[in-house]
Amino acid sequence: MDAQTIIAKRIxxxxxxxxxxxxxxxIPTLVANYVPEGIHVFFQSENGLIGTGPVPExxxxxxxxxxxxxxxxxxxxxxxxxxxxMSFALIRGGHLDLTVLGGLQxxxxxxxxxxxxxxxxxxxMGGAMDLVSGAKxxxxxxxxxxxxxxxxxxxxxLPVTSTRAIDLLVTExxxxxxxxxxxxxxxRGPGVSVAQIVDASDAHLDTSGQVSEMQL
Amino acid sequence: MKxxxxxxxxxxxxxxxxxxxxxxxxxGSPETIVDELVRQRKKDLTVIANDxxxxxxxxxxxxxxxxxxxxxxxxxxxxPETQKQMLLGKIIVELVPQGTLIECIRAxxxxxxxxxxxxxxxxxxxxxxxxxxxxxxxxxLNKPLRADFALVHAFLADYLGNLxxxxxxxxxxxxxxxxxxxxxxxxxxxxxxxxxxxxxxVTPAPLVDYLVTH
Numbered sequence: 387m388d389a390q391t392i393i394a395k396r397i398x399x400x401x402x403x404x405x406x407x408x409x410x411x412x413i414p415t416l417v418a419n420y421v422p423e424g425i426h427v428f429f430q431s432e433n434g435l436i437g438t439g440p441v442p443e444x445x446x447x448x449x450x451x452x453x454x455x456x457x458x459x460x461x462x463x464x465x466x467x468x469x470x471x472m473s474f475a476l477i478r479g480g481h482l483d484l485t486v487l488g489g490l491q492x493x494x495x496x497x498x499x500x501x502x503x504x505x506x507x508x509x510x511m512g513g514a515m516d517l518v519s520g521a522k523x524x525x526x527x528x529x530x531x532x533x534x535x536x537x538x539x540x541x542x543x544l545p546v547t548s549t550r551a552i553d554l555l556v557t558e559x560x561x562x563x564x565x566x567x568x569x570x571x572x573x574r575g576p577g578v579s580v581a582q583i584v585d586a587s588d589a590h591l592d593t594s595g596q597v598s599e600m601q602l
Numbered sequence: 603m604k605x606x607x608x609x610x611x612x613x614x615x616x617x618x619x620x621x622x623x624x625x626x627x628x629x630g631s632p633e634t635i636v637d638e639l640v641r642q643r644k645k646d647l648t649v650i651a652n653d654x655x656x657x658x659x660x661x662x663x664x665x666x667x668x669x670x671x672x673x674x675x676x677x678x679x680x681x682p683e684t685q686k687q688m689l690l691g692k693i694i695v696e697l698v699p700q701g702t703l704i705e706c707i708r709a710x711x712x713x714x715x716x717x718x719x720x721x722x723x724x725x726x727x728x729x730x731x732x733x734x735x736x737x738x739x740x741x742x743l744n745k746p747l748r749a750d751f752a753l754v755h756a757f758l759a760d761y762l763g764n765l766x767x768x769x770x771x772x773x774x775x776x777x778x779x780x781x782x783x784x785x786x787x788x789x790x791x792x793x794x795x796x797x798x799x800x801x802x803x804v805t806p807a808p809l810v811d812y813l814v815t816h
Contacts, residue, residue, distance in 0.1 A: 432700065433626040433770045449629065450757070450771035456627030456680070467769045469776050470626070470652065471708045474701030478719065508688070509679025510653070511727070516701030519721045549724030
């Protein structure tokens, strides 16, 4: 199983029946492919849709029905559409149960950087700052390392998205929570040891609790 | 509401105007009005919108035509041309979190003095924005936004100017229709009064100044 699939499958186990969920672009989008059987969740696209469905079949796309990346999607039975003020009222107002976002860096206090690399990549924050500041629960989906270095760091060197600590970080190697602002290892990836996770991380990890292997 | 031809409505927009433009990655943008702004070679525009779309699409066309002096948006990631012009200093880009941007426009259209939000606290968008403490919680104060013109795309407009929107093409459109001195609408379909039932009118007719005729 590749890293992205491990991450998406593990996060899908955090979904609960009836949740309103917003998935960011990249790995988070894959979570929608693994919704556990018997569970119905409402996916929100921040461009103004609840009940976002999968990509339409060839030739069945509609120009006025897209996700937040501008890609064609479908709307599931029971879907609703609304303007951007309503969409962000849902996000900021405590109505969004969960957001899953990609990350460039997560630091050991749980702060996330995921919107800019100064002088290199300045896409803009879009809805990311509102999502991290406003969602009831924030999960970050990212690969543990990139280009030879850890994305789990002591302190974000990139500009943070919010000062609010994320709730859970899921990588292909580890599941990490941040109780009281302290990175705490909860689970290890398939076939990965605690020592390997510590080695792959450029951050202090509390590994004193029971660390079980991820169930996928 | 007055019905006017495309070229007539765009002739009313002077160079240097501030424009709020509907659309999200080009979906729900008034494409024909944008095309006409480019054709009439408008310049020094300030654009307030969600994003600058992609080159060749909607607001992306204004960027490529060097018509925009300043863009107040939440995202430029899919338009390398905006990033290029920004780095060259040809265009000023003010990045605003999307929820803050739309709420500031809403405030501008609703007669409110500003928006207090937790979004952006402790990040580089704080800049020199004022912070306000309410019951022990710190908020960023963001000022309301208004513009000279709102360029709105609707799905249906009736003969009076009542508007309804379709699916995710709604996005910024009904909100900007509240926040500009002059509201110009391009609709996919112009329909008889009554086709949009009272419960389905999203933007009431008195808010619309001009409807582009087909």
